[in-house]
Amino acid sequence: MLSCCAAALPNPAAGLRRSVWRDPRVQDEISSWALALGTDRNSLQHSLFDLAHHWQEARTALLTPLRPYLKLSGLTQGWVVFVAGTRHADRFEVVARDDAGRTRQLYLRGDDEHQWQARLLESQAWRNVTFTASWPDGPSRRWRQRMCRVLAARAFAVDATLTTIECAHWRRRNAKPSSGAVEAEERVNVVVVPRPAAS
Amino acid sequence: MSASSRFAQGWERFAAFCAVKEAATALALSRILIGTTVVAHLLMALWNETTTTVFVHVAHGGLHSVDWARAFTTPLGAVLLTGATAACGLGVALGCCTRVALVGSWLGMRMISAFSDHAHGGSDALLIDVLFVLMISGCGNALSVDAWRKGTTTALRLPRLLLVFQLGLLYFFGGLQKISYGWVPGGDASALWFALHQPQWTRFDGLPPAWLYPFTQAATTSAWLFEISAPLLVLAVLLDEVSSSGRVARLLRRLQVRALFLVYGALMHLGIEVLMEVGPYLPVTLSMYPAVLGPVVCQRLLRRRHSRNDSL
Numbered sequence: 310m311l312s313c314c315a316a317a318l319p320n321p322a323a324g325l326r327r328s329v330w331r332d333p334r335v336q337d338e339i340s341s342w343a344l345a346l347g348t349d350r351n352s353l354q355h356s357l358f359d360l361a362h363h364w365q366e367a368r369t370a371l372l373t374p375l376r377p378y379l380k381l382s383g384l385t386q387g388w389v390v391f392v393a394g395t396r397h398a399d400r401f402e403v404v405a406r407d408d409a410g411r412t413r414q415l416y417l418r419g420d421d422e423h424q425w426q427a428r429l430l431e432s433q434a435w436r437n438v439t440f441t442a443s444w445p446d447g448p449s450r451r452w453r454q455r456m457c458r459v460l461a462a463r464a465f466a467v468d469a470t471l472t473t474i475e476c477a478h479w480r481r482r483n484a485k486p487s488s489g490a491v492e493a494e495e496r497v498n499v500v501v502v503p504r505p506a507a508s
Numbered sequence: 509m510s511a512s513s514r515f516a517q518g519w520e521r522f523a524a525f526c527a528v529k530e531a532a533t534a535l536a537l538s539r540i541l542i543g544t545t546v547v548a549h550l551l552m553a554l555w556n557e558t559t560t561t562v563f564v565h566v567a568h569g570g571l572h573s574v575d576w577a578r579a580f581t582t583p584l585g586a587v588l589l590t591g592a593t594a595a596c597g598l599g600v601a602l603g604c605c606t607r608v609a610l611v612g613s614w615l616g617m618r619m620i621s622a623f624s625d626h627a628h629g630g631s632d633a634l635l636i637d638v639l640f641v642l643m644i645s646g647c648g649n650a651l652s653v654d655a656w657r658k659g660t661t662t663a664l665r666l667p668r669l670l671l672v673f674q675l676g677l678l679y680f681f682g683g684l685q686k687i688s689y690g691w692v693p694g695g696d697a698s699a700l701w702f703a704l705h706q707p708q709w710t711r712f713d714g715l716p717p718a719w720l721y722p723f724t725q726a727a728t729t730s731a732w733l734f735e736i737s738a739p740l741l742v743l744a745v746l747l748d749e750v751s752s753s754g755r756v757a758r759l760l761r762r763l764q765v766r767a768l769f770l771v772y773g774a775l776m777h778l779g780i781e782v783l784m785e786v787g788p789y790l791p792v793t794l795s796m797y798p799a800v801l802g803p804v805v806c807q808r809l810l811r812r813r814h815s816r817n818d819s820l
Contacts, residue, residue: 313673434624
């Protein structure tokens, strides 16, 4: 029970990278708190980053002797569900380019007309992957590449005219009803996978 | 009385409290729910090809890079692992060779969860946690093939209380992690409004209508308060178990804390399920609810169902 309590303590490890904190979703959150607390955004960000580092050090020290038990039992207690309620929303997209230079949108999340591999891409696991892959840190970048390679292999296998597969996210910043219209979408996290040379 | 003898006496009382045997009905209901969830979750993974992509090593054209599993996480290996784990899940649901089936499900889900890496959600971790507690319980002693063969009906109380504790941990620390401006009271309570805008999770296309915003604000704040006050639920259950007649116990009973939590929690999870696609979060969480209800209430509910069936 003690191990479970310790393991459940908030774990900021995944977010302890400057690159993650530069993400607009995190910046928005810090701005909201700075406004509410009447403080400067930059100084709040520095204080929070230092605090998170100290917290993480203490958490690691507390968990070290308990780790063998937690590892053996497979018990994890990191309950992160819609933690931030971020204003930014990303829609995953897959685009194909053929040997005549034409581009074709194959899949766009939430678009009924572009539903290639929808059964796979709308599964819970793939939605988790596409969400994680939308973050700017190293592991997320790696998953972005892998994910696009898997999808490209499927597309190349059924259409010999395709030359590249492109995966991306359409990002928009949502608004509260009182603060006006939703901003235009921006295309981010673009990954291009060319057809491998025939062996 | 010295401190050490007081401690020894306390420990003896605690051990005796945990060793009490009770009807295994509540644990059995948890077992049936979790076993069915394992089967449904994995059959779904086979159908939507998560198995042959996410559970396959990157060297074999998949997504994961867990190197110790490289040799056997080929597409065929992943299908076999998923199938074997689903078969164990069926054993858990039916209560057939329950302990072996629970160990098999727990091991299988652990491996699958390790391969899933960024693809697994909180519901997978919770599923493993519940399977672990059930593994050390007598959940196969009722409503099962094993119970029918061996004629067992009772189980130790401790594992059921561990499930209650697990539920409290899930809610309380889930609430504690939500320290964002959109969640905590005093902020703008916009978290659920923006969560409903997330294409990754929302079940319905298009933006939610503006009139929904105040309702999402109320739901945000009440959900956060519900989660953060989960220790009260654990306390209410424990005090009821020891038949405490103290002031706190009487207050919690008068406020109907146990019933309030279960009703609000069930409604909240149903609401999430209707509006969002969050995987097997609903059945995994609800699998712990029979533990909170306790064996007496569970038996009463089942008996009422039986008598209604008989009257038809």
